[in-house]
Structure formats: structure tokens, C-alpha cells
Amino acid sequence: MKKENSIIIIEKLKKAYPDAKCSLDFKSPFEMMIAVMLSAQCTDDRVNLTTPALFAKYNTPEKMANAPLDELEKLIHPCGFYKNKAKNMKLASQKILKDFDGNVPNTIEELITIPGVGRKSANVIMLEAFNNPQGIAVDTHVKRLSNRIGFSKKTEPEKIEQDLLKQIPKEYYKDVNHIFIWHGRNICSARNPKCKECPIFDNCKKIF
Numbered sequence: 001m002k003k004e005n006s007i008i009i010i011e012k013l014k015k016a017y018p019d020a021k022c023s024l025d026f027k028s029p030f031e032m033m034i035a036v037m038l039s040a041q042c043t044d045d046r047v048n049l050t051t052p053a054l055f056a057k058y059n060t061p062e063k064m065a066n067a068p069l070d071e072l073e074k075l076i077h078p079c080g081f082y083k084n085k086a087k088n089m090k091l092a093s094q095k096i097l098k099d100f101d102g103n104v105p106n107t108i109e110e111l112i113t114i115p116g117v118g119r120k121s122a123n124v125i126m127l128e129a130f131n132n133p134q135g136i137a138v139d140t141h142v143k144r145l146s147n148r149i150g151f152s153k154k155t156e157p158e159k160i161e162q163d164l165l166k167q168i169p170k171e172y173y174k175d176v177n178h179i180f181i182w183h184g185r186n187i188c189s190a191r192n193p194k195c196k197e198c199p200i201f202d203n204c205k206k207i208f
Contacts, residue, residue: 001150006167009149009203013179016199017186020178022128024048029104029129030096031055033114034064034089036121042079050078061102065093088116106130120157124177133173136164141184142177148188150205 014020023044026032031051038047054075058064064072072086079085092114096104104125105111111122123137136142138157142164146152152163168176187194195201 001167003167003169005203006151007169007172009200010168010172010175010179012199012203013183014175017179017182020175020182022124022178023181024128025051026128027055028059029106029125030061031059032129033092033104033117033121033125036124037085037088037092037116038076038079040085041081046079050076061093061096061104064089065097085116091115092117104129106132108134119161123161127174127177131174136161136168136173136176138164139177139181140190141181141188144190145180145184145188148193148204148206149200 024032024035024039025048026035034054035047035051038050054072057075058067058072067090069086069090072089073082076082076085076089095114096102099113100110105114106126106129108119108122108126111117111125112119117125119135120137120139123133123135126135127133127137138146138160143155143157143160146160146164147155151167152160154160154163164176187198195204195206198204
């Protein structure tokens with residue numbers, strides 16, 4: 001897809017979803033990182049119901065690094081995969097204390113060295129916690145829309161991201177995740193997409 005067409009699509013979606021923003025609740029880069037880790041295979045709504053009790057006790061790397069593992073597991077149990085997530089939360093906190101002076105790093109290269117943080121999560125953290133997007137996080141919504149609209153034919157998230165970065169100007173990176181996720185939830189759902197209501201119907205290649 002040519003950049004001109006990409007911009008048209010993004011501008012139409014921005015107009016359709018002027019209030020699109022991150023759905024996760026957080027008050028610090030550390031809370032953002034933990035919320036993103038919990039959101040894997042879990043809805044943002046469920047994460048937001050879970051994190052208040054968690055962050056009331058463990059909202060810093062120091063506190064979480066020293067938290068009893070079984071207590072973390074109990075607190076995050078509703079988010080699923082709680083044993084693995086709790087383990088990564090502790091390891092991530094220990095890594096931040098040991099290698100980054102207790103502060104969540106603000107580069108993609110450093111973020112992906114943290115247990116439980118892959119490139120998708122790192123992209124989200126860079127955007128939401130530091131307001132400095134370096135790429136585009138490819139979740140299930142972004143993957144589905146990229147394939148359907150015609151941005152990419154790839155299936156691997158990192159390859160889809162590379163296709164998106166070639167077609168979308170950097171000044172739009174901060175918008176893409178929010179508007180794609182909102183569009184995926186509201187119109188371009190996995191099953192029975194509402195094509196007749198779609199604001200980019202004329203621009204979509206409709207690859208199903």
C-alpha cells in the first residue's frame with residue numbers, strides 16, 4: 001500500500017474514533033509494564049479490575065521483587081496464566097533493580113531484555129509510559145486489520161510490524177494502535193465484521 005493511501009485510512013479512523021486511547025489503567029511506567037504483562041491472553045477490562053488491589057501493595061520494583069510469589073499469584077489469578085505471569089513480574093522487578101537502577105528503561109532495546117516483555121509489550125510501554133513510540137505494537141486486532149485492509153499479508157507479528165512501518169509515516173505511530181484496536185472492537189471484529197458501517201469501506205481490500 002502506498003503511504004498516501006495509508007494516511008487516508010488512518011485519518012478516516014482518527015475521525016471515526018477521536019477519543020481512542022489506551023484502555024489500561026496505570027500511574028507510572030512500572031504499573032504500565034505490569035499491566036501490559038497481565039493483558040496477555042486477557043481483556044483490558046479484566047486487567048483493570050485486577051490491578052488496583054495488586055498496585056495497592058506492590059506498585060514499585062522494590063516491593064514486587066520482594067513480594068511472596070504465592071501472594072502475587074493469588075492477586076493476579078483472574079487474569080489467567082497467573083503462575084507464569086507472577087514469576088515474570090518478580091523477575092522483571094529484580095532485573096530493573098539490578099540493571100536499571102530501579103527505573104523502567106525507556107528504549108526498546110533495553111525493554112526487551114526484561115523477562116515477560118517482548119517487542120509488542122515494549123512498543124506499548126514506549127508509547128503509553130514514555131509518549132515516544134518507536135514502532136507499532138501488533139496485537140490480535142492490529143494483525144487482523146493489517147491483513148484485511150491490505151497493509152500486510154504476513155502472519156508473524158514482527159513481519160507485520162515491519163510492513164506497517166514501511167507504509168505509515170512515523171508521526172502516525174502514536175495513533176495506529178489506538179484506532180486499530182478500537183476499530184477492531186467496534187466494527188472490524190474477528191467474526192461478522194460490520195462492513196456496511198465501516199468508515200474505511202472504500203479503502204479496504206477486504207482480505208478475509
